[in-house]
Amino acid sequence: MLNIPIPDGIDGKIIRQAFESTDLMGGASPATTTQPAGFKMIVGHGIDIVSVDRIRQMHAEHGQRFLDRCFTPAEQSYCARSEKKRYFEHLAGRFAIKEAILKVLGTGRRGAIQWTDMEILPNELGQPVLKLSGEADRIATDKEIRRWHISISHIDTHATGSAIGEK
């Protein structure tokens, strides 16, 4: 309980009502006891940042084996559609978002999840859309994640990905 003086009058009433709707005055918070109909719950949020040079280097060292391990054929085609300069940026963006998704799933890089269990392709507006399969899909189902919000950004040196899983 907060031990601060609350003024009388209308200001005090407003402050008291605000506190009473939280746990600050020891009362139950309506927001935590009853959720409005259609309320969605965030299960987790993950972000990641990837160096484009690191992706370029892995590609130089492992070639197609690296591509096939990390990206589905459709993702590889999408990234290869761009001019050469941005090819590794698109790959790095996908790599970053996959790491962000692993953070939401809570597994990190451990476990039986394959990188290709996560496929990120653009919709007609260019917005990235996630499709899960295999172990990643199983874990997401276990966590009751029904909807994903994902976002990718990249410049010539780095790519970032942000993912939110919602119940």
Ligand SMILES: CC(C)(COP(=O)(O)OP(=O)(O)OC[C@H]1O[C@@H](n2cnc3c(N)ncnc32)[C@H](O)[C@@H]1OP(=O)(O)O)[C@@H](O)C(=O)NCCC(=O)NCCS
């Ligand atoms: C979304 C947009 C503002 C981002 O521009 P940017 O700052 O230059 O680029 P960023 O590196 O920050 O972001 C690129 C990522 O934005 C995402 N993106 C693209 N269009 C998007 C959209 N309509 N909504 C949400 N995200 C979008 C993609 O994931 C893209 O990366 P990817 O192609 O590797 O998947 C810009 O791409 C845009 O205006 N798009 C409108 C639709 C369009 O022109 N599409 C062309 C694709 S055919």
